[in-house]
């Protein structure tokens with residue numbers, strides 16, 4: 001690789017282990033340099049934007065579509081996540097619990113089960129080598145309170161009509177045989193989940209949509225949106241429909257402030273495990289795994305036998321997107337949490353540490369919105385569960401934009417009444433989000449210490465932040 005290419009792609013490689021291990025070049029594609037007119041302009045080349053373009057082209061191959069990306073395809077959360085391609089939609093319980101939306105929520109959940117398969121299907125058909133492996137997700141109990149939480153979750157999902165094929169209880173021995181997390185007391189297997197290499201999916205999709213004649217401009221930040229016109233540094237785009245797919249970065253767009261705010265998550269990855277270490281963690285299969293703590297923990301065994309693991313996170317005042325430094329002290333706590341799972345790995349070397357923003361809406365649920373009069377559509381707010389969800393969101397956005405009357409558009413996350421709700425202004429927003437986070441950390445600490453106060457802290461958390 002030439003020195004110039006190298007310097008162009010270095011800033012991107014260091015964003016995550018996943019981007020660092022992408023074969024081929026990450027040097028940006030050409031930026032937009034002219035004024036153009038198109039049918040559809042998509043802002044953001046993460047999974048949401050790319051899947052939307054993909055399905056639009058599948059249904060309507062002649063459409064004139066552009067994607068405008070501020071950096072490079074996969075620069076955002078899509079190139080940095082934990083690689084759980086899961087079927088969970090954050091906050092779907094709200095729709096299960098409301099008799100008016102219950103049937104739609106069950107439909108939506110089944111569509112999410114299919115979305116995981118669909119990602120596997122398209123990537124196989126298109127030869128996108130994203131290391132897709134649908135072994136399932138393991139939620140592992142290491143404390144009595146975890147067992148209770150997982151039992152309740154299982155009963156809840158079975159009460160919605162799902163079965164052992166979807167969510168299955170595992171005995172301690174069975175769980176240990178699948179993943180040998182320290183002090184394992186049982187677990188829940190969620191079969192609709194695949195481990196993937198996230199950046200390979202994003203970069204592979206970008207190449208495939210380009211082959212379908214979608215024009216992808218990189219280093220092209222959208223600075224302003226006026227009606228159906230988008231302004232970028234060197235060219236204007238006039239579009240029949242604009243699709244916003246900027247998730248955790250949405251707050252940086254004028255007129256979009258306080259709709260989705262960035263909450264960050266942090267990850268580390270180990271060197272490849274040797275045979276002995278692999279035996280110690282007990283997993284030849286690539287289950288994704290975590291514990292049901294208040295602060296989410298998520299891990300996967302990568303295709304080359306490393307553990308990629310994440311937890312913790314932060315919210316910055318004013319909804320600023322944080323640029324992570326791998327030497328930040330808090331990464332030490334992420335590493336420590338992983339070693340609590342697998343004490344036998346105490347001498348393992350960690351090779352990368354990174355973080356990224358996840359979009360969070362005021363309702364804490366994702367939504368898909370379309371205003372045909374304004375010619376504006378957007379999706380996001382997946383709150384850390386966007387890998388599978390962005391596929392379904394992209395398919396649904398394509399249906400909405402093309403006016404296709406499908407089962408997908410008849411689900412509760414499409415144009416929900418609270419989809420446009422805004423977050424409170426600062427400093428209330430910062431105080432609210434960080435107080436919640438502090439309580440969650442406190443609740444986890446108390447539970448691991450077996451503190452008498454643990455149930456009270458948990459209850460207070462549920463009462464203050466239902």
Ligand SMILES: Cc1cc2nc3c(=O)[nH]c(=O)nc-3n(C[C@H](O)[C@H](O)[C@H](O)COP(=O)(O)OP(=O)(O)OC[C@H]3O[C@@H](n4cnc5c(N)ncnc54)[C@H](O)[C@@H]3O)c2cc1C
Nearest residue numbers: 044046047048070076077078081082084222356385386387
């Ligand atoms: C550390 C981490 C771990 C995660 N782990 C998981 C997981 O294991 N499973 C899961 O389901 N989800 C996970 N998530 C969440 C998941 O990655 C996201 O929900 C998903 O990738 C969102 O995709 P997206 O396309 O909507 O947004 P993004 O991938 O963030 O893409 C948005 C794009 O918009 C671009 N952009 C921003 N502003 C502009 C502008 N003005 N003009 C042009 N372009 C712009 C950005 O550069 C970016 O490329 C995780 C997230 C993080 C950060």
